[in-house]
Amino acid sequence: MEKQPPREEMKRALGLGSALSIVVGTIIGSGIFFKQGSVLDSAGNSTMAILAWIVGGILTLTAGLTIAEIGAQMPYTGGLYVYIEELYGRVWGFLAGWMQVIVYGPAIIASVAGFMSILMTNFFGLSNEWRVPLAVVTILAIGFMNMFENKVGAAFAVVTTIGKLVPIAAIIIFGLFWGHNNALGQTVGEIHSASGNFGVAVLATLFGYDGWILIANLGGEIKHPQKVLPQAIIIGITAVLVIYTLITVAVLRFLPASQIHTLGENTTAYLATAAFGQIGGKLLSAGIIISMMGTINGKMLTFPRIVYAMAKRRDLPFSRYLAYLTPKAKAPVVATLFIIVLATILMLFFNPDRLSDLCVFTVYCFYTLAFFGIFILRKRNGNHRPFSTPLYPWIPIIAIAGGIFVLISEVINDPAGVILFIGVVIVGLPVLYLVKKLDQRRVEKALNIKNNNLKK
Known part of the structure; x- marks a missing residue:
């Protein structure tokens, strides 16, 4: 008999505005601000770099349109985890959830927080030793905020989404109208050297677009999800595609490709100061930091919902505790703490750039399975x-x-990292076996006690 989705206990309090803010706010974070240099280096010239952002956006939009049809038919808390289980069965569903709660979710939060801390140290004039402590404090603060009712995190998403539009608009307007470079046609010779290829460049942009599917994790908390979920995904991705293309053109108009290559991750911070002076640059950097906080908030709001959904099915160790909801707010506080701890551990052992690339590979393994699910x-x-x-x-x-x-691009470019992350996912199989074995023993013990009581 096919397993039915769990009974929903969370509040359906999120409308289209909140859902759309979560989609846009979760996507627009560190990628567009910190991946300009690596995309340009891999693409080889400015024209191909712009095209890479457009192609990455189109691929993401096709993915969103596909998942929108699937998600509208399964509007439950858990998103991709639920989709894969319903389509391919218990084991594959578990691996999809395990991948998100052990690898992808904590790693993507750690990656964005790591990128954000680069701007924060520049903003406060601190040394690089402060990057990890600042990132950890930010994760803890945003995680704590999401231990309250989902309206709190959703409201923060709306505020930060509106707030991040200010630095984005400033960069676009200043670059397009006051930049003196031709955004097209800056060649490899001006960049000095190129690494990778166009495929690697597109792969780098996909980190910037990633996060759109996380709204599906809130399927059990969205009003009229069959209608609102597809609308939020499609409108959100389309808006981000346009914004990313305009930002890339604006950056290339204002800064020559050779300088972007040299600056790398510091391109955005340099552009802000060069364009608006010390005070204006500080204000713009503050806006970008707020933007990244909004992204972390969206991920901190959504990933604990996967932990909760898995715990409700007793798929994780300590499921009884991980499935706990606060009586009034219905917030998964233990699941949120779980994600905070894992993200902090990854922050200490990996640099954000490596984490971002491996996150994309890991989640796309299951994205691709889900895409087949539409048929x-x-x-x-x-x-x-x-x-x-x-x-x-x-x-x-x-x-x-x-x-x-x-998947092929990442296997070719980072086989060691791919093996590491696949290994972590596969470790989930013995965990599932042990959890189910213990759960079976618990049921048998309860039945034996009941039978003994009946005999008495």
């Missing part, structure tokens, strides 16, 4: 669906091709 659901459910992906089957096919491209 399974069409066969299983026929025409009974709240939302239909346009241009079917071409949109899902492009999404699948993009997913395969990401």
